[in-house]
Amino acid sequence: VCTREPRVLLPQLRAAGSIFLGAPSSVVFGDYITGANHVLPTAGLARAYSGLSTLDFVRWVTYQELTPAAAARLAAPTATLASAEGLPAHATAARLRATHSDSETPHARRTPRRAAYRAIAPYDPGRLPCATDLSDNTNLFGAAPSIRKVLHEHDDASITRYPSVYAPKLKQAIATLLHVAPENISTGCGSDDVIDSVIRAFCEPRDRVAYPEPTFGMVPVFARMNATVPAPVPLDADFALAADPLLALRARITYLCRPNNPSGTQFARADVLRICEDAAGIVLIDEAYADFAGEELATYAATSQRTIVLRTMSKAFGMAGLRVGLAIGPRDLIEEIEKSRGPYKVNALAEQAALAVLNHDRAWVDARIAEVRQNRDRLTHELDARGVRTWPSRANFVLAGVGFDASIWNRELRARGVAVRPFADLPGAGECLRISIGPWPMIERFLSAFDEVGRQYGTRSE
Numbered sequence: 379v380c381t382r383e384p385r386v387l388l389p390q391l392r393a394a395g396s397i398f399l400g401a402p403s404s405v406v407f408g409d410y411i412t413g414a415n416h417v418l419p420t421a422g423l424a425r426a427y428s429g430l431s432t433l434d435f436v437r438w439v440t441y442q443e444l445t446p447a448a449a450a451r452l453a454a455p456t457a458t459l460a461s462a463e464g465l466p467a468h469a470t471a472a473r474l475r476a477t478h479s480d481s482e483t484p485h486a487r488r489t490p491r492r493a494a495y496r497a498i499a500p501y502d503p504g505r506l507p508c509a510t511d512l513s514d515n516t517n518l519f520g521a522a523p524s525i526r527k528v529l530h531e532h533d534d535a536s537i538t539r540y541p542s543v544y545a546p547k548l549k550q551a552i553a554t555l556l557h558v559a560p561e562n563i564s565t566g567c568g569s570d571d572v573i574d575s576v577i578r579a580f581c582e583p584r585d586r587v588a589y590p591e592p593t594f595g596m597v598p599v600f601a602r603m604n605a606t607v608p609a610p611v612p613l614d615a616d617f618a619l620a621a622d623p624l625l626a627l628r629a630r631i632t633y634l635c636r637p638n639n640p641s642g643t644q645f646a647r648a649d650v651l652r653i654c655e656d657a658a659g660i661v662l663i664d665e666a667y668a669d670f671a672g673e674e675l676a677t678y679a680a681t682s683q684r685t686i687v688l689r690t691m692s693k694a695f696g697m698a699g700l701r702v703g704l705a706i707g708p709r710d711l712i713e714e715i716e717k718s719r720g721p722y723k724v725n726a727l728a729e730q731a732a733l734a735v736l737n738h739d740r741a742w743v744d745a746r747i748a749e750v751r752q753n754r755d756r757l758t759h760e761l762d763a764r765g766v767r768t769w770p771s772r773a774n775f776v777l778a779g780v781g782f783d784a785s786i787w788n789r790e791l792r793a794r795g796v797a798v799r800p801f802a803d804l805p806g807a808g809e810c811l812r813i814s815i816g817p818w819p820m821i822e823r824f825l826s827a828f829d830e831v832g833r834q835y836g837t838r839s840e
C-alpha cells in the first residue's frame with residue numbers, strides 16, 4: 379500500500395496473505411527476511427509440528443511495515459538472497475531501498491503520534507451540499523418554533539460567559555420526561571461525544587468494544603480513538619441480532635443500536651434484554667432513532683446493573699446543528715461518565731434551545747414524528763411497488779436494496795439534485811441506499827429521480 383497514510387486503509391483490507399505498508403516496505407523483504415516468509419526451508423518442521431491451536435481455526439492477515447532506516451539496513455542481505463535465487467529484479471527492488479537519510483524521512487513519520495491513531499481517518503460522510511438532502515437522518519421539517527425564539531432572544535451572557543458545567547436544567551427536563559432521576563442522566567456535545575465518553579470511562583487500552591455489523595459506522599472509530607479493539611459480530615439474516623456470539627466475546631462494552639442504523643430494523647426486545655442481563659461488561663444501547671419506534675429502554679437502563687441508553691436531540695428534536703446528546707443509566711455508571719465527559723460540553727444556547735423544545739414544543743415534535751412514520755410507510759410501499767427490496771424500518775429512514783453499484787446510484791441521484799446515503803456491499807444486504815424521511819414533497823423528488831435513474835440502469839433488487 380503506497381499511499382501517504384497507508385495504515386488508514388489497513389482495516390479495509392481483509393482478504394490478503396500479508397500486507398506491506400508504505401514505500402520502504404517492499405514485498406521483497408517479506409520474501410526473504412521479514413514477517414511471513416515463503417522461501418525459508420522448513421527443515422523438517424512437519425516432524426516437530428503437532429496438535430492444533432485456536433489459531434488454526436482463525437483467518438488471520440499479517441502486515442509488514444519497515445521504517446526507511448530498517449529498509450536501508452535490510453537491503454543488502456535481502457539482495458544477496460534474491461541474487462542467489464536467480465531473481466535479479468527482486469534484488470534490485472531491495473537495493474532501491476538501500477539509501478536512507480533522516481532528511482528523506484517523510485514529515486508524517488517524524489511527528490510523534492499514537493499508534494492507535496494511524497488507522498483512523500477524519501470522518502467523511504460524503505455530504506456535499508445538495509438541493510434535496512436525504513442523507514443524514516436529521517429532522518427535515520425545519521427548527522421547532524420555540525428554538526427560533528431562543529436564538530432570537532438570547533442575552534449576551536449566553537455567549538460571553540461559560541455555560542453550566544454539567545447542564546443540570548437539561549438533566550432535570552429529561553428526567554421528568556423519562557420518569558427517572560437527574561442522577562441517572564449525563565449530557566454531551568451530541569451523542570457521538572457521549573459514546574466517546576462512555577468508552578473512555580469504562581475501557582482500558584486493548585479492551586474489546588463489541589457490536590453487531592452492520593451498524594453505526596462511528597462506533598469502531600470511537601473504539602480506536604480510545605485505543606480499544608473494535609469487535610464486530612455479523613447480524614443474522616434480515617438483520618436479526620446474533621446474541622450468543624456477541625455474549626461470547628465477553629467485551630468490556632457491547633454496543634447495540636436500536637432501531638439499527640443503517641438497516642432501520644428493530645432488534646427483538648427479548649434478545650436485547652438477554653444481552654443486558656448476561657453480558658460480561660457494559661451494554662450501550664443507542665436509541666438515536668427510538669423516538670420514531672415508539673419503544674425504548676431508557677427507563678429500564680436507569681434501574682439496571684450495567685445498561686446505558688444513548689439518546690440524541692439531533693433527530694426527532696431537530697437540533698443536529700446545536701449538538702446535544704444524552705446518556706441514561708444507573709447512577710454509579712453515570713457518575714463515571716460525568717468524570718470522563720469533562721465540563722461545559724453542552725453550550726449555553728444548545729441547553730436553552732433543548733429546554734425550550736422539551737418544555738414548549740412536544741406537540742410539534744410529536745406531530746413531526748407522526749408525519750415521518752406515515753411518509754416512511756408510504757415510501758416503503760412505493761419502493762415495494764417498484765420491486766425494490768426494503769427492510770421494515772422503525773426509524774426515520776428506509777434502507778433499499780438496489781440491483782447495482784450504490785455509488786452509481788449516488789452519483790446519478792446527486793446529478794438530479796437528490797442526496798441519499800449509499801452503502802456498497804452492505805453485509806447481508808448488498809448494494810443499498812438509505813433514504814431519510816422528510817416532508818412528502820422531498821420524498822416525491824427522490825422517487826422521480828429514482829425512477830429516472832432506474833429507467834436508465836434498471837432497478838432490479840437483489
Ligand code: PMP
Nearest residue numbers: 568569570594639666690692703
Ligand atoms: N448514533 C446513531 C445511531 C446515529 O445514526 C448518529 C448520527 N448519525 C449518532 C449516534 C450521532 O448523533 P449526534 O452526535 O448528532 O447526537
